[in-house]
Amino acid sequence: MKVATEKAHFNVETIRKDFPILSRKVNGYPLVYFDNAATSQTPQQVIDTIVDYYSRYNANIHRGVHTLSQEATDAYEEARIKIQKHFNAEKSHEIIFTSGTTHAINLVASGFASLLKKGDEIIVSALEHHSNIVPWQMLCEKTGAQLKVIPMGEEGALKMDEFEALLSERTKLVFVNHVSNALGTVNPVKEIIKKAHEVGAAVLLDGAQAAPHIKADVQELDVDFYVVSAHKMCGPTGVGVLYGKEEWLNKLPPYQGGGEMIATVTFEKTTYADLPHKFEAGTPNICGGIAFGAALDYMNNIGFDTIAAYEQELLEYATEKLREIEGLKIYGTSGEKTAVISFNIGDIHPYDIGTIIDKLGIAVRTGHHCAQPVMDFYGIPGTVRASFAFYNTKEEIDVFVKAVERAKNMLS
Template sequence: MLDINKIRADFPILSQKVNGKPLVYFDNGATSQKPQVVIDAISKYYQEINANIHRGVHTLSQLATDAYEISRGKIQNHINAKFSHEVLFTSGTTHGINLVTNGFASLLKAGDEILVSALEHHSNIVPWQMLCEKTGAILRVIPMNENGELIMAEYDKLLSDKTKIVTVNHISNALGTVNPIKYMIDEAHKFGAAVLIDGAQAVPHLKPDVQELDCDFYVFSGHKICGPTGTGILYGKEDWLNKLPPYQGGGEMIKDVTFEKTTYAELPHKFEAGTPNIAGGIVLGTAIDYMNEVGFENIQQQELELLEYGTKRLLEIDGLKIYGTAKEKTSVISFNIEGIHPYDIGTIIDKLGIAVRTGHHCAQPIMNFFNIPGTIRASFAFYNTKEEIDAMVEAVKRAKMMLS
């Protein structure tokens, strides 16, 4: 069991007031808050070992390089990648997806098919549309049902020898649905297709085991797992990363350069052109350490209790509807109140110190499916409490009364 007061004391932002009210932060699906240990580690890097990495023989450069590569090793262990060079540092999930789509541009031809799901964030739709425009490949969509679950019978029908890659989120950012990705990976591999998993919303809640999943690519962002913004990870199987051409050219990703020909560096540096976010990469390892110290079993238990309690409390409000009622879901509740625009609710409860997300959550196809402009999304983290949920419910009731 978590000592919630001790946990909350790790996060300095949680003790402040917003609009004169205690902050209730329920926008964790957009970004998580940062513990003091992460904040301190950022300062420590710049105060003590700030230097460029991989290129210098001087002491600071060696210290920074060692810290950066130690962090890569921490992440390798966390996701159970086979090799550390299968772990690429990126600026976030979007960067990782675009790196893969850029590489597949040289592998696809007209008529090849890419499968995406109806539950995707725009960052896992738009790059594939751009790839289709470039190559003549065809984008196919795995449909969803009214509960916000993907329809596996339809997925099975869509798979064929034309399928070259399947790309699906592990957990929906808009609805909290946990997708059956192991089944989807196994079925796709029967047709020789690669599989990319968008883990941006999953890594705050669970530890993905990429070898057990057998996915070909897994991407996530550091800022959703208590790490800094501008950080992320692309895991790719060694064979696939060797097949893909570099995403960017420049320093670091080369072996030899002449005006006649350039040869590229080995993995992972082949995909890490230029000076990276060194502090961010190092401190992402700090954030991973912190999350593992808290313990993902503890995190899941706390968040499940918050999901169940929040669902029960919100459904006490007349006219409130929850979108996303999958059997398997995480601590996200997307809801609307009949006759009231979600933006109006969000604006009023912000005045009461409640931070939620309103809108389409970069998942417009989901909102189109439900024929709504957007939802109010409360996304809980392990440092949230039932008392905060009570405060949100009272704030929503007050907003409803004002707007009705």
């Protein structure tokens, strides 16, 4: 009943007016933006927050006694608290600002270089984005630890029985995306975390693709690390967050050295600042952090239950319409997925489809989506990926489907 009540107040045409870019034309056609998994669009409310920061109180934080510095510091730390509350972290200092998901993952990987040894094992899944594969490969090269992979099935879901078989007392870390960026699969993360903890392993969830659709509760999940990017959640690029349990963040050494992350510095010895500043060396993306808080305010005002319900409608509608196109194959058919559809048509290269429909004003992503092992599993070079957001419409899907049919006819 809660979802139905919230949906009654949801009007997509009203929402669309908040996004200036949605009114523009591309190649003479109204923009249809279906590349939300790569980056979401930004509402005027967040744009106004950015303009307000640079217009009224642009100053460095944590260091100045003057008014502008204090105002910027207050706004930045208020944003940290907004993020803490959104993800239900126990403490605000468990929220570390980063430049994005990739930075956050590398921060954790760098820290574990001092905690792992030869013979230890770490586990990733076959569904991972390159940013949740490469840092762990580098970590294994440094430490002598071994990388294990949870295999996937044809429908794009992880094989959980084989995951359990991989776990042992040698398992120290498990890294899995909450949602696959290539297929939209929602992984059974609560079960993964529980099983990993039973053998004493820590778990990092890549929440970049989940966070725009699912309001993750890090305490309820009992996850050790959770990482996200603001630009996939109606916020700006160049800012993200690492959530880490306090006990783990205290175990990890600093990732970078410099100003802000120190307590005292002499040429003989340096002592480090307390959390969260221990991991926030240098001047941060102050405006980005504040704008991330504004983006969360915007999305929470709509309601994540409302967003999820509407995007599920879009997913089901688009899936039904696309399946009417002869020769079209959808990759990733798990029963639990977000509003992402990856597909190919026969032997037509996805790049060619993407290029043609771009001429009709439609933005999609083509290629391997930084998930090359997923494409290798299916034996394909890549896919066309359409990813929907709460400001998209069924009418846009109709335009998109007709454009795909047109591209098919031109390329067949």
